Amino acid sequence: MASTSASASVFEYAPAPESRSVVDIAPSYGLFIDGEFTEAADGKVFKTVSPSTEEVLSEIAQAGEADVDRAVKAARRAFEKWSALPGSERAKYLFRIARIIQERSRELAVLETLDNGKPIKETRDADLPLVAAHFFYYAGWADKLDHAGFGANPQPLGVAGQVIPWNFPLLMLAWKIAPALATGNTVVLKPAETTPLSALFFADICRQAGLPKGVVNILPGYGDSGAALVAHPDVNKVAFTGSTAVGKAIARQVAGTTKKVTLELGGKGANIVFDDAPIDQAVEGIVTGIFFNQGQVCCAGSRLLVQESIQDELLDSLKRRLSTLRLGDPLDKNTDIGAINSAEQLSRITTLVEQGEAEGAERWSPSCELPSSGYWFAPTLFTNVTQAHTIARDEIFGPVLSVLTFRTPEEAVAKANNSQYGLSAGIWTEKGSRILAVASKLRAGVIWSNTFNKFDPTSPFGGYKESGYGREGGRHGLEAYLDV
């Protein structure tokens, strides 16, 4: 790891931190309702901290039920004019937003890294480019909905209540807001309590873009704010990304209503490596699959299924590769592994890992020094894992890989599908027909062959089974926001 002797003796890196001066974080932020920043009705606030240092970044107004009501009313008022705008005009607003995001992308990348704890390498090279691309993509749909395959003149639903997680704060916002606005809906969005800042900066971008008041409303808060938003009777559409448990609660909540729902929930993705796979590339794919964003990714490849005959060779290479990963200051441009997002998440990961050991799986981490403040977890892999182990079944949402083996493709498929989830999977083999045969049998919404964790606004993303329903991205992503 970065600060340890083994690799440090070979490659000593000088610190290369990205400058913080590009972003100006105010000491406090309000709720963004009807185009204005305002305090919460009951005056409540909460603090957001930098997970890598525990430094308090800002104090944020916390939305309560009264604020939810105010925001939904503002969105409802704005809906009439916004939905009546020619699609070409809505498109131009979205293009403006996409361009402003591109202009401010370094600022937003640094901000996101500070608030979330993920490496600047990722916010700079993955999150922010994808955010801008997503707005750019859906901007183009706004005046072409007649040709999207949903019949002539498809109509928006109304007010969308959107609740997003902390793992990709601004990217999840883009996935929610871009298609909603393109199709003529207005939005009330609740960012996660640990990562509210980029959504509030986005509110400022909406103002810069001249977006009409009330079209986008941002309500930072905890789970209760989200629950109030989902339950609000004047919300027509609920979009949620987060845990399966909350997703089920939402599905129960909306029963008997006309609210349209899309849910992007948990996963326990299988990354399947066959004996003919290019080992070095597979190792890179396994690392990307489970250590990208500290494994706090719903589509992470958290179960490695490796063909028995190459297990030793693959694990040797993988361990060697893990020993070169650099963990530390997320703002450092050489950092591979950043901080865990919160103390709460760190404790969840720790508990599950301890359970893995207690159930008899074998734990391994590279020698790794963790910073003294902040929330950190070393990259970890488990061998001797069976399908019955908790760490092979439950989503850990951290940098923890469970390794299982198989002998035949049939066994690999059976094990991969042996999960309540069905979000993602990976296939590593040089044999084209095997890729297609295995991909067709996997019950998962996104499958990467000889690659992993690739995203693109044109590509539908979403799960089978308890990973949720509905798709985000692409033409498919429009359906969630249209009355079709």
Next chain:
Amino acid sequence: MSDARLSVFKTYKLYVGGKFPRSESGRVYEVTDPKGKWLANAPQSSRKDARDAVVAARKAFGGWSGATAYNRGQILYRIAEMLEGRKDQFAREVADAEGLSKSKAAAVVDAAIDRWVWYAGWTDKIAQVVGGANPVAGPYFNLSSPEPTGVVTVLAPQESSFLGLISVIAPVIATGNTVIVIASENSPLPALSLGEVLATSDLPGGVVNVLSGRTAEIAAPLAAHQDVNAIDLAGADDALAKELEIAAADNLKRVLRPQPVDYAETPGIDRLTAFLETKTVWHPTGSLGASGSSY
């Protein structure tokens, strides 16, 4: 009709896993026409019958979803052929069940046969309509394709006992799902007779399973069943629909809420797409340029 000859009554039975069992509970209930005249006794399915039907439907899913779309289309068309030959029987049953005149019932049966033909033609086209290649910004090729959701429970419409029934089950199986259908509670006989047609149409056993009885009693365990992937609430009233939607949330079943439908009209593709998943598979395109292959 000769006065001398006593007609042979039919014992109506369930259709589960390609077989015709009675309800394991041994229960039957009286089925009458709208005027109250006794028509037959129908099996009153139990929770256990519902669970047996799920087992049969799950067992059939691999083969049916793995069949070629062309093959599924031919089998759906075969169902239409078989029905065409038994038009008179179904016209009689529909007339009795729904209190329709002979000619109106015959028109309903014609429409139901044509509905099979409509969906038979969809099996190998829907993937091209709702799937496709995505122009990703990078050296990747990816393709989104529809896949069947899995085992689907369908509450058949209560009023339209035959055309409505076929309008809700044909789209579900056309795309490769398997189905457990709860027949119209008061008018289950056309649905139970349909089982006899399905059994002789090359449709693998278990792809369609027909249960009769009290809708609410049978639907509850199916809505809560962990091995059912989706539920169509067409035949539920508002109160039952809400209750079942809550139960369905437990394993995040896909839920199609009840909505007003005119089954006489040509359907759109909504019922086909309601029980489809989208799978997106990414492949590196590699590169033939100077930089060599790129994974």
